[in-house]
Amino acid sequence: MADNSQQILNDVLSQQRQDVIPDVSEQDYFEVFCAEQVLKDFDLSYDEIQAGIVDGEHDGGVDSVYAFVNGELIYEDFDTTPFKKDVRIELHIIQSKTSGGFSEIPINKLISLTRHLLKLDADFSQITQYNAAVKAAVDNFRTAYRSLASRFPSLKICYYYASKKADTHVHDNLKMKADELKQAAEGLFQDAEVTVEFLGARRLLDLARRRPKTTYELRVSKSLSAVNGHVVLSTLTEYNRFLRGDGEKVKAELFESNVRDFQGNTEVNAEIVNTLRNEKAVEFWWMNNGVTILASRATLNGDTVTIENPQIVNGLQTSTQIARHFQTAEGDDNRNVMVKIVSSDNEETRDKIIKATNSQNAVQPATLRATDKVQRDIEETLKSTGLYYDRRKNYYKNEGKPADTIISIPLMAQAVMSIILRRPDTARARPSSLIKDNAVYSQVFSEAYPISMYSHAAALTRIVDRVLKSRSELSARDRSNLRFYVLFWLSCVLTGKTNPNPADVAKIDVKTVSDTSVEEAADEIWKIYEQLGATDQIAKGTELRKIALEALNEVLKPAHQLPAEEKV
Structure with a gap:
Protein backbone atom coordinates (compact mmCIF):
# COMPACT_ATOMS: atom_id res chain seq x y z
CA MET A 1 0.00 0.00 0.00
CA ALA A 2 1.34 3.44 -0.95
CA ASP A 3 2.26 5.76 1.88
CA ASN A 4 1.25 9.41 2.25
CA SER A 5 4.49 10.87 0.86
CA GLN A 6 2.99 12.17 -2.38
CA GLN A 7 0.09 13.90 -0.63
CA ILE A 8 2.36 15.42 2.02
CA LEU A 9 4.78 16.62 -0.66
CA ASN A 10 1.90 18.21 -2.59
CA ASP A 11 0.79 20.03 0.57
CA VAL A 12 4.34 21.23 1.27
CA LEU A 13 4.77 22.48 -2.28
CA SER A 14 1.42 24.27 -2.28
CA GLN A 15 2.05 26.01 1.04
CA GLN A 16 5.63 26.98 0.26
CA ARG A 17 4.73 28.28 -3.19
CA GLN A 18 2.15 30.61 -1.65
CA ASP A 19 4.65 31.80 0.95
CA VAL A 20 7.70 32.21 -1.28
CA ILE A 21 6.83 32.66 -4.98
CA PRO A 22 3.03 32.76 -5.34
CA ASP A 23 3.04 34.16 -8.89
CA VAL A 24 4.69 31.15 -10.56
CA SER A 25 3.15 27.94 -11.84
CA GLU A 26 3.22 24.64 -9.99
CA GLN A 27 5.86 23.28 -12.40
CA ASP A 28 8.03 26.39 -12.13
CA TYR A 29 7.98 26.30 -8.35
CA PHE A 30 8.78 22.58 -8.34
CA GLU A 31 11.94 23.39 -10.30
CA VAL A 32 12.96 25.95 -7.67
CA PHE A 33 12.08 23.54 -4.85
CA CYS A 34 14.12 20.66 -6.30
CA ALA A 35 17.19 22.83 -6.90
CA GLU A 36 16.94 24.28 -3.39
CA GLN A 37 16.76 20.83 -1.80
CA VAL A 38 19.52 19.02 -3.69
CA LEU A 39 21.87 22.02 -3.41
CA LYS A 40 20.97 22.93 0.16
CA ASP A 41 24.55 22.75 1.41
CA PHE A 42 25.60 25.40 -1.13
CA ASP A 43 23.20 27.91 0.49
CA LEU A 44 22.06 29.49 -2.78
CA SER A 45 19.90 32.60 -2.81
CA TYR A 46 16.62 32.69 -4.73
CA ASP A 47 18.27 34.81 -7.44
CA GLU A 48 21.05 32.24 -7.78
CA ILE A 49 18.57 29.38 -7.98
CA GLN A 50 16.50 31.19 -10.62
CA ALA A 51 19.63 31.96 -12.64
CA GLY A 52 20.32 28.24 -13.01
CA ILE A 53 16.87 27.33 -14.35
CA VAL A 54 17.04 26.64 -18.09
CA ASP A 55 13.62 25.06 -18.61
CA GLY A 56 11.86 25.93 -21.84
CA GLU A 57 11.62 24.97 -25.48
CA HIS A 58 14.62 22.89 -26.63
CA ASP A 59 15.92 22.44 -23.10
CA GLY A 60 17.09 18.88 -23.78
CA GLY A 61 14.98 17.62 -20.91
CA VAL A 62 17.02 19.62 -18.40
CA ASP A 63 15.34 22.01 -15.97
CA SER A 64 18.34 23.48 -14.16
CA VAL A 65 22.15 23.47 -14.29
CA TYR A 66 24.58 24.62 -11.60
CA ALA A 67 28.37 24.42 -11.43
CA PHE A 68 30.68 25.18 -8.52
CA VAL A 69 34.38 25.68 -7.90
CA ASN A 70 35.32 24.89 -4.31
CA GLY A 71 31.71 25.52 -3.33
CA GLU A 72 31.40 28.86 -5.17
CA LEU A 73 28.68 29.16 -7.80
CA ILE A 74 30.08 29.75 -11.30
CA TYR A 75 28.69 32.84 -13.05
CA GLU A 76 29.15 34.06 -16.60
CA ASP A 77 32.03 36.35 -15.61
CA PHE A 78 33.43 33.96 -12.98
CA ASP A 79 37.06 34.66 -12.04
CA THR A 80 39.06 31.44 -11.67
CA THR A 81 42.42 33.06 -10.90
CA PRO A 82 42.13 32.85 -7.06
CA PHE A 83 41.97 29.04 -7.19
CA LYS A 84 45.50 27.68 -7.02
CA LYS A 85 45.50 24.29 -5.30
CA ASP A 86 43.08 21.55 -4.27
CA VAL A 87 40.52 22.72 -6.81
CA ARG A 88 37.17 20.91 -6.72
CA ILE A 89 34.65 21.38 -9.52
CA GLU A 90 31.08 20.12 -9.33
CA LEU A 91 28.41 20.08 -12.03
CA HIS A 92 24.79 19.46 -11.01
CA ILE A 93 22.13 18.78 -13.66
CA ILE A 94 18.50 18.49 -12.53
CA GLN A 95 15.31 17.22 -14.15
CA SER A 96 12.12 18.10 -12.25
CA LYS A 97 8.85 16.50 -13.35
CA THR A 98 5.44 17.10 -11.80
CA SER A 99 3.59 14.50 -13.88
CA GLY A 100 4.05 10.76 -14.05
CA GLY A 101 6.60 8.51 -12.42
CA PHE A 102 10.12 7.73 -13.56
CA SER A 103 10.57 6.79 -17.23
CA GLU A 104 13.40 6.15 -19.67
CA ILE A 105 12.77 9.12 -21.98
CA PRO A 106 14.21 11.82 -19.66
CA ILE A 107 17.32 9.67 -19.06
CA ASN A 108 17.78 9.25 -22.82
CA LYS A 109 17.62 13.02 -23.19
CA LEU A 110 20.30 13.45 -20.52
CA ILE A 111 22.52 10.93 -22.29
CA SER A 112 22.15 12.85 -25.55
CA LEU A 113 22.80 16.20 -23.86
CA THR A 114 25.90 14.84 -22.13
CA ARG A 115 27.39 13.56 -25.38
CA HIS A 116 26.67 16.82 -27.21
CA LEU A 117 27.35 19.55 -24.65
CA LEU A 118 29.91 18.17 -22.21
CA LYS A 119 32.52 17.71 -24.92
CA LEU A 120 35.08 20.40 -24.17
CA ASP A 121 35.83 21.00 -27.85
CA ALA A 122 32.20 21.13 -28.99
CA ASP A 123 31.30 24.16 -31.11
CA PHE A 124 28.06 25.36 -29.54
CA SER A 125 27.30 27.61 -32.50
CA GLN A 126 26.83 24.46 -34.57
CA ASN A 131 18.25 26.54 -26.28
CA ALA A 132 20.64 29.37 -25.43
CA ALA A 133 20.06 29.05 -21.68
CA VAL A 134 21.11 25.39 -21.57
CA LYS A 135 24.18 26.01 -23.70
CA ALA A 136 25.20 29.07 -21.67
CA ALA A 137 24.87 27.23 -18.35
CA VAL A 138 26.94 24.27 -19.53
CA ASP A 139 29.45 26.60 -21.19
CA ASN A 140 30.02 28.36 -17.86
CA PHE A 141 31.14 24.98 -16.51
CA ARG A 142 33.27 24.18 -19.57
CA THR A 143 34.99 27.57 -19.49
CA ALA A 144 35.83 27.27 -15.79
CA TYR A 145 37.01 23.67 -16.16
CA ARG A 146 39.31 24.50 -19.07
CA SER A 147 40.74 27.59 -17.39
CA LEU A 148 41.57 25.48 -14.32
CA ALA A 149 42.94 22.50 -16.24
CA SER A 150 46.52 23.23 -15.21
CA ARG A 151 45.44 22.96 -11.55
CA PHE A 152 44.29 19.36 -12.22
CA PRO A 153 40.92 19.83 -10.51
CA SER A 154 38.85 16.98 -9.17
CA LEU A 155 35.47 16.75 -10.89
CA LYS A 156 32.10 15.53 -9.68
CA ILE A 157 29.10 15.35 -12.02
CA CYS A 158 25.72 14.81 -10.38
CA TYR A 159 22.50 14.06 -12.28
CA TYR A 160 19.14 14.24 -10.50
CA TYR A 161 15.83 12.97 -11.83
CA ALA A 162 13.05 14.28 -9.57
CA SER A 163 9.40 13.33 -9.88
CA LYS A 164 6.85 14.25 -7.25
CA LYS A 165 4.54 11.43 -8.35
CA ALA A 166 7.18 8.71 -8.21
CA ASP A 167 7.63 6.29 -5.35
CA THR A 168 10.87 4.82 -4.04
CA HIS A 169 10.95 1.95 -6.53
CA VAL A 170 13.23 2.34 -9.55
CA HIS A 171 12.80 -0.29 -12.28
CA ASP A 172 15.85 -2.30 -13.33
CA ASN A 173 15.59 -0.90 -16.87
CA LEU A 174 15.92 2.61 -15.45
CA LYS A 175 18.94 1.58 -13.42
CA MET A 176 20.54 0.30 -16.61
CA LYS A 177 19.78 3.62 -18.29
CA ALA A 178 21.34 5.45 -15.33
CA ASP A 179 24.48 3.33 -15.79
CA VAL A 194 29.61 10.60 -11.62
CA THR A 195 26.35 9.96 -9.78
CA VAL A 196 22.74 9.57 -10.90
CA GLU A 197 20.03 9.94 -8.26
CA PHE A 198 16.30 9.31 -8.56
CA LEU A 199 14.26 11.59 -6.29
CA GLY A 200 10.73 10.41 -5.62
CA ALA A 201 8.23 11.97 -3.23
CA ARG A 202 9.65 10.34 -0.10
CA ARG A 203 13.26 11.26 -0.92
CA LEU A 204 12.28 14.85 -1.71
CA LEU A 205 10.52 15.10 1.64
CA ASP A 206 13.61 13.77 3.40
CA LEU A 207 15.71 16.44 1.70
CA ALA A 208 13.19 19.16 2.57
CA ARG A 209 13.17 18.16 6.24
CA ARG A 210 16.94 18.36 6.49
CA ARG A 211 18.08 21.74 7.71
CA PRO A 212 21.50 23.26 7.01
CA LYS A 213 23.74 22.82 10.01
CA THR A 214 23.64 25.93 12.22
CA THR A 215 24.94 24.63 15.57
CA TYR A 216 28.49 23.34 15.94
CA GLU A 217 30.45 21.94 18.86
CA LEU A 218 34.12 22.55 19.57
CA ARG A 219 35.95 20.56 22.23
CA VAL A 220 38.53 22.62 24.09
CA SER A 221 41.54 21.90 26.27
CA LYS A 222 41.68 25.30 28.00
CA SER A 223 39.20 28.16 28.24
CA LEU A 224 38.74 31.69 29.54
CA SER A 225 35.19 33.04 29.59
CA ALA A 226 33.76 36.54 29.88
CA VAL A 227 30.44 38.22 29.08
CA ASN A 228 29.50 37.35 25.49
CA GLY A 229 32.85 35.77 24.77
CA HIS A 230 35.29 32.93 25.22
CA VAL A 231 38.98 32.52 24.47
CA VAL A 232 39.85 28.84 24.16
CA LEU A 233 42.60 26.48 23.15
CA SER A 234 41.50 23.54 21.04
CA THR A 235 43.66 20.75 19.70
CA LEU A 236 44.28 20.80 15.97
CA THR A 237 42.44 17.48 15.73
CA GLU A 238 39.32 18.85 17.41
CA TYR A 239 39.41 22.09 15.44
CA ASN A 240 39.63 20.07 12.23
CA ARG A 241 36.53 18.13 13.31
CA PHE A 242 34.76 21.42 14.01
CA LEU A 243 35.56 22.68 10.50
CA ARG A 244 34.03 19.58 8.94
CA GLY A 245 30.86 19.46 11.03
CA ASP A 246 29.33 16.01 10.75
CA GLY A 247 30.87 15.19 7.38
CA GLU A 248 34.12 14.83 5.51
CA LYS A 249 34.24 18.20 3.75
CA LEU A 254 31.54 28.78 8.19
CA PHE A 255 33.46 31.31 6.12
CA GLU A 256 30.67 33.38 4.53
CA SER A 257 31.46 36.46 6.64
CA ASN A 258 35.21 36.19 6.15
CA VAL A 259 36.44 39.19 4.20
CA ARG A 260 39.29 37.32 2.53
CA ASP A 261 39.43 34.55 0.01
CA PHE A 262 42.10 31.92 0.55
CA GLN A 263 45.32 33.60 -0.55
CA GLY A 264 47.18 30.54 -1.87
CA ASN A 265 50.95 30.23 -1.72
CA THR A 266 51.77 33.42 0.17
CA GLU A 267 54.67 33.78 2.57
CA VAL A 268 52.29 33.72 5.54
CA ASN A 269 50.65 30.51 4.36
CA ALA A 270 54.03 28.92 3.72
CA GLU A 271 54.96 29.68 7.32
CA ILE A 272 51.72 28.11 8.59
CA VAL A 273 52.42 24.98 6.54
CA ASN A 274 55.97 24.81 7.86
CA THR A 275 54.75 25.13 11.45
CA LEU A 276 52.17 22.39 10.96
CA ARG A 277 54.57 19.99 9.29
CA ASN A 278 57.89 20.62 10.94
CA GLU A 279 57.46 22.36 14.30
CA LYS A 280 55.93 19.40 16.10
CA ALA A 281 57.74 20.15 19.37
CA VAL A 282 56.44 23.74 19.55
CA GLU A 283 52.86 24.68 20.50
CA PHE A 284 51.03 25.82 17.37
CA TRP A 285 49.26 28.71 19.08
CA TRP A 286 52.62 30.20 20.09
CA MET A 287 53.44 30.59 16.40
CA ASN A 288 50.01 31.64 15.10
CA ASN A 289 47.57 34.52 15.70
CA GLY A 290 44.64 32.14 15.95
CA VAL A 291 41.05 32.34 14.79
CA THR A 292 38.12 34.66 15.55
CA ILE A 293 34.59 33.26 15.41
CA LEU A 294 31.42 35.36 15.52
CA ALA A 295 28.29 33.62 16.77
CA SER A 296 24.73 34.45 17.70
CA ARG A 297 25.29 32.44 20.88
CA ALA A 298 28.11 30.39 22.43
CA THR A 299 27.79 28.27 25.57
CA LEU A 300 30.64 26.50 27.38
CA ASN A 301 29.69 23.28 29.15
CA GLY A 302 32.61 21.32 30.55
CA ASP A 303 35.14 20.87 27.78
CA THR A 304 32.76 21.69 24.91
CA VAL A 305 31.65 25.02 23.44
CA THR A 306 28.30 24.88 21.64
CA ILE A 307 28.30 27.61 18.98
CA GLU A 308 25.16 28.76 17.17
CA ASN A 309 25.53 30.24 13.68
CA PRO A 310 29.35 30.39 13.77
CA GLN A 311 31.19 32.53 11.26
CA ILE A 312 34.98 32.47 11.04
CA VAL A 313 35.66 36.16 10.44
CA ASN A 314 39.42 36.00 10.87
CA GLY A 315 41.68 33.00 10.42
CA LEU A 316 40.65 31.67 7.02
CA GLN A 317 44.27 31.04 6.05
CA THR A 318 44.98 29.22 9.33
CA SER A 319 41.77 27.19 9.12
CA THR A 320 42.37 26.20 5.50
CA GLN A 321 45.91 25.04 6.20
CA ILE A 322 44.81 23.05 9.26
CA ALA A 323 42.15 21.30 7.16
CA ARG A 324 44.72 20.55 4.45
CA HIS A 325 47.18 19.29 7.06
CA PHE A 326 44.74 16.56 8.07
CA GLN A 327 44.25 15.39 4.50
CA THR A 328 47.70 13.79 4.73
CA ALA A 329 48.54 13.75 8.45
CA GLU A 330 48.20 10.44 10.24
CA THR A 349 28.95 45.45 16.43
CA ARG A 350 29.53 42.40 14.24
CA ASP A 351 30.69 44.58 11.36
CA LYS A 352 33.10 46.45 13.64
CA ILE A 353 34.56 43.14 14.82
CA ILE A 354 35.01 41.95 11.24
CA LYS A 355 36.81 45.15 10.28
CA ALA A 356 38.92 45.26 13.44
CA THR A 357 40.07 41.65 13.25
CA ASN A 358 41.10 42.13 9.63
CA SER A 359 42.89 45.47 9.99
CA GLN A 360 46.26 44.08 11.05
CA ASN A 361 47.09 42.85 7.54
CA ALA A 362 46.48 44.22 4.08
CA VAL A 363 42.91 43.60 2.96
CA GLN A 364 41.53 44.84 -0.34
CA PRO A 365 38.72 47.37 0.25
CA ALA A 366 36.45 45.35 -2.02
CA THR A 367 36.40 42.51 0.50
CA LEU A 368 34.80 44.65 3.20
CA ARG A 369 31.78 45.70 1.13
CA ALA A 370 29.01 44.25 3.25
CA THR A 371 30.26 46.04 6.36
CA ASP A 372 30.14 49.52 4.79
CA LYS A 373 27.81 52.03 6.41
CA VAL A 374 26.06 52.65 3.10
CA GLN A 375 25.21 48.93 2.91
CA ARG A 376 23.65 48.98 6.39
CA ASP A 377 21.74 52.15 5.48
CA ILE A 378 20.37 50.53 2.32
CA GLU A 379 19.22 47.53 4.35
CA GLU A 380 17.32 49.77 6.75
CA THR A 381 15.67 51.94 4.11
CA LEU A 382 14.55 48.94 2.02
CA LYS A 383 13.03 47.33 5.08
CA SER A 384 10.81 50.38 5.55
CA THR A 385 9.38 49.83 2.04
CA GLY A 386 8.65 46.12 2.46
CA LEU A 387 11.81 44.96 0.70
CA TYR A 388 14.74 43.13 2.26
CA TYR A 389 18.37 43.81 1.36
CA ASP A 390 20.41 40.61 1.37
CA ARG A 391 23.52 42.20 2.92
CA ARG A 392 23.95 39.05 5.00
CA LYS A 393 23.46 36.36 2.40
CA ASN A 394 20.22 34.40 2.79
CA THR A 405 10.96 41.00 -1.72
CA ILE A 406 14.65 40.07 -1.33
CA ILE A 407 17.27 42.20 -3.11
CA SER A 408 20.86 40.95 -3.22
CA ILE A 409 23.90 43.22 -3.22
CA PRO A 410 24.85 42.20 -6.80
CA LEU A 411 21.30 42.88 -8.02
CA MET A 412 21.31 46.33 -6.40
CA ALA A 413 24.64 47.04 -8.08
CA GLN A 414 23.22 45.99 -11.45
CA ALA A 415 20.14 48.17 -10.96
CA VAL A 416 22.14 51.28 -10.07
CA MET A 417 24.60 50.59 -12.88
CA SER A 418 21.66 50.51 -15.30
CA ILE A 419 19.80 53.54 -13.95
CA ILE A 420 22.46 55.99 -12.76
CA LEU A 421 25.51 55.01 -14.83
CA ARG A 422 23.36 54.14 -17.87
CA ARG A 423 25.24 50.88 -18.46
CA PRO A 424 22.69 48.06 -18.74
CA ASP A 425 25.17 46.22 -20.97
CA THR A 426 27.74 46.09 -18.17
CA ALA A 427 25.06 45.11 -15.65
CA ARG A 428 24.08 42.18 -17.88
CA ALA A 429 27.58 41.05 -18.88
CA ARG A 430 29.65 41.41 -15.72
CA PRO A 431 27.44 41.18 -12.61
CA SER A 432 30.05 40.01 -10.11
CA ALA A 448 26.46 61.02 -1.04
CA TYR A 449 23.46 59.61 -2.91
CA PRO A 450 19.95 60.05 -1.46
CA ILE A 451 19.26 56.79 0.33
CA SER A 452 15.78 56.58 -1.18
CA MET A 453 17.40 56.26 -4.60
CA TYR A 454 18.36 52.71 -3.65
CA SER A 455 14.88 51.74 -2.47
CA HIS A 456 13.40 53.18 -5.67
CA ALA A 457 15.93 51.30 -7.81
CA ALA A 458 15.01 48.08 -6.01
CA ALA A 459 11.27 48.68 -6.36
CA LEU A 460 11.56 49.48 -10.08
CA THR A 461 13.63 46.35 -10.62
CA ARG A 462 10.98 44.14 -9.06
CA ILE A 463 8.21 45.86 -11.05
CA VAL A 464 10.14 45.22 -14.26
CA ASP A 465 10.76 41.59 -13.26
CA ARG A 466 7.08 41.03 -12.53
CA VAL A 467 5.90 42.49 -15.84
CA LEU A 468 8.50 40.64 -17.90
CA LYS A 469 7.61 37.37 -16.16
CA SER A 470 3.96 37.87 -17.13
CA ARG A 471 4.86 37.92 -20.82
CA SER A 472 4.61 34.26 -21.78
CA GLU A 473 6.24 34.82 -25.16
CA LEU A 474 9.56 35.65 -23.46
CA SER A 475 11.93 32.87 -22.50
CA ALA A 476 13.83 33.03 -19.21
CA ARG A 477 16.94 33.89 -21.23
CA ASP A 478 15.19 36.77 -22.99
CA ARG A 479 14.01 38.12 -19.63
CA SER A 480 17.57 38.05 -18.30
CA ASN A 481 18.83 39.84 -21.39
CA LEU A 482 16.10 42.49 -21.36
CA ARG A 483 15.53 43.31 -17.68
CA PHE A 484 18.29 45.90 -17.17
CA TYR A 485 17.64 47.59 -20.52
CA VAL A 486 13.95 47.88 -19.68
CA LEU A 487 14.91 49.28 -16.26
CA PHE A 488 17.25 51.76 -17.97
CA TRP A 489 14.54 52.91 -20.42
CA LEU A 490 11.84 53.08 -17.74
CA SER A 491 13.93 55.22 -15.37
CA CYS A 492 14.71 57.67 -18.16
CA VAL A 493 11.04 58.00 -19.12
CA LEU A 494 9.93 58.39 -15.49
CA THR A 495 12.47 61.16 -14.86
CA GLY A 496 12.13 62.73 -18.30
CA LYS A 497 15.89 62.56 -18.74
CA THR A 498 18.31 60.34 -20.61
CA ASN A 499 20.88 60.95 -17.89
CA PRO A 500 18.99 60.93 -14.55
CA ASN A 501 21.06 61.55 -11.46
CA PRO A 502 20.49 59.95 -8.03
CA ALA A 503 18.35 62.87 -6.87
CA ASP A 504 16.09 62.48 -9.92
CA VAL A 505 15.56 58.79 -9.21
CA ALA A 506 14.90 59.53 -5.54
CA LYS A 507 12.00 61.77 -6.59
CA ILE A 508 10.19 59.05 -8.57
CA ASP A 509 6.87 58.06 -7.05
CA VAL A 510 7.25 54.31 -7.50
CA TYR A 529 16.94 43.64 -29.36
CA GLU A 530 15.11 41.54 -31.96
CA GLN A 531 16.41 43.63 -34.87
CA LEU A 532 19.98 43.08 -33.67
CA GLY A 533 19.58 39.32 -33.39
CA ALA A 534 18.13 38.69 -29.90
CA THR A 535 21.18 36.89 -28.48
CA ASP A 536 23.20 36.94 -25.27
CA GLN A 537 26.03 38.62 -27.15
CA ILE A 538 23.73 41.47 -28.18
CA ALA A 539 22.63 42.03 -24.57
CA LYS A 540 26.23 42.01 -23.34
CA GLY A 541 27.58 44.24 -26.10
CA THR A 542 27.37 48.00 -26.56
CA GLU A 543 25.21 48.26 -29.70
CA LEU A 544 21.85 47.66 -28.01
CA ARG A 545 22.61 50.33 -25.42
CA LYS A 546 23.77 52.77 -28.10
CA ILE A 547 20.65 52.43 -30.23
CA ALA A 548 18.36 52.49 -27.18
CA LEU A 549 19.94 55.74 -26.01
CA GLU A 550 19.48 57.29 -29.45
CA ALA A 551 15.83 56.23 -29.42
CA LEU A 552 15.35 57.68 -25.94
CA ASN A 553 16.74 61.01 -27.10
CA GLU A 554 14.05 61.07 -29.76
CA VAL A 555 11.30 60.04 -27.33
CA LEU A 556 12.26 62.68 -24.76
CA LYS A 557 13.09 65.36 -27.30
CA PRO A 558 13.46 68.32 -27.00
CA ALA A 559 13.97 68.47 -23.21
CA HIS A 560 16.86 66.99 -21.25
CA GLN A 561 18.85 65.48 -24.11
CA LEU A 562 22.36 64.30 -23.40
CA PRO A 563 25.02 66.86 -24.27
CA ALA A 564 26.70 65.91 -27.54
CA GLU A 565 29.93 64.90 -25.85
CA GLU A 566 28.03 62.45 -23.61
CA LYS A 567 26.26 60.72 -26.46
CA VAL A 568 27.44 57.18 -27.06
Missing part, protein backbone atom coordinates in the same frame (compact mmCIF):
# COMPACT_ATOMS: atom_id res chain seq x y z
CA ILE A 127 24.57 22.77 -32.01
CA THR A 128 21.07 24.06 -32.63
CA GLN A 129 18.85 21.53 -30.86
CA TYR A 130 19.38 23.12 -27.43
CA GLU A 180 24.52 4.29 -19.47
CA LEU A 181 24.29 7.96 -18.48
CA LYS A 182 27.19 7.54 -16.06
CA GLN A 183 29.25 5.85 -18.75
CA ALA A 184 28.56 8.71 -21.17
CA ALA A 185 29.92 11.25 -18.68
CA GLU A 186 32.83 9.05 -17.59
CA GLY A 187 33.78 8.57 -21.23
CA LEU A 188 34.35 12.31 -21.50
CA PHE A 189 35.91 12.80 -18.05
CA GLN A 190 37.74 9.60 -17.13
CA ASP A 191 38.67 10.66 -13.59
CA ALA A 192 35.33 12.21 -12.70
CA GLU A 193 33.03 10.94 -9.97
CA VAL A 250 35.06 21.53 5.33
CA LYS A 251 31.80 23.48 5.74
CA ALA A 252 32.04 26.46 3.39
CA GLU A 253 29.22 28.26 5.21
CA GLY A 331 46.70 10.17 13.71
CA ASP A 332 45.78 12.96 16.11
CA ASP A 333 47.66 16.22 16.52
CA ASN A 334 47.39 17.49 20.10
CA ARG A 335 49.00 20.85 19.50
CA ASN A 336 46.53 23.68 20.15
CA VAL A 337 45.12 26.53 18.13
CA MET A 338 43.77 29.63 19.90
CA VAL A 339 40.14 30.45 19.13
CA LYS A 340 38.36 33.65 20.14
CA ILE A 341 34.55 33.30 20.16
CA VAL A 342 32.39 36.44 20.35
CA SER A 343 28.59 36.31 20.72
CA SER A 344 26.59 39.21 19.29
CA ASP A 345 23.38 39.71 17.33
CA ASN A 346 24.02 43.43 16.86
CA GLU A 347 24.92 43.88 13.20
CA GLU A 348 26.88 47.10 13.70
CA TYR A 395 19.38 35.96 6.16
CA TYR A 396 15.92 36.96 4.93
CA LYS A 397 15.47 33.80 2.87
CA ASN A 398 15.99 31.80 6.05
CA GLU A 399 13.49 34.11 7.77
CA GLY A 400 10.90 32.99 5.22
CA LYS A 401 10.51 36.28 3.34
CA PRO A 402 8.99 36.01 -0.17
CA ALA A 403 11.56 35.69 -2.94
CA ASP A 404 10.46 38.81 -4.81
CA SER A 433 32.79 42.42 -11.19
CA LEU A 434 30.62 45.42 -10.25
CA ILE A 435 31.34 44.80 -6.58
CA LYS A 436 34.97 43.76 -6.91
CA ASP A 437 36.19 46.82 -8.81
CA ASN A 438 36.85 49.66 -6.35
CA ALA A 439 36.30 52.47 -8.86
CA VAL A 440 32.99 51.04 -10.07
CA TYR A 441 31.85 50.22 -6.55
CA SER A 442 32.34 53.82 -5.41
CA GLN A 443 30.22 55.03 -8.33
CA VAL A 444 27.43 52.60 -7.49
CA PHE A 445 27.39 52.73 -3.68
CA SER A 446 27.92 56.16 -2.18
CA GLU A 447 26.78 57.83 1.03
CA LYS A 511 3.71 53.67 -6.24
CA THR A 512 2.30 55.33 -9.35
CA VAL A 513 4.42 53.40 -11.85
CA SER A 514 1.98 51.49 -14.06
CA ASP A 515 2.40 48.14 -15.72
CA THR A 516 1.59 49.91 -18.98
CA SER A 517 4.69 52.10 -18.71
CA VAL A 518 6.82 49.01 -18.15
CA GLU A 519 5.14 47.22 -21.08
CA GLU A 520 5.90 50.19 -23.33
CA ALA A 521 9.54 50.18 -22.22
CA ALA A 522 9.76 46.44 -22.82
CA ASP A 523 8.23 46.81 -26.30
CA GLU A 524 10.77 49.48 -27.27
CA ILE A 525 13.74 47.46 -26.02
CA TRP A 526 12.44 44.21 -27.54
CA LYS A 527 12.09 45.87 -30.95
CA ILE A 528 15.76 46.90 -30.95
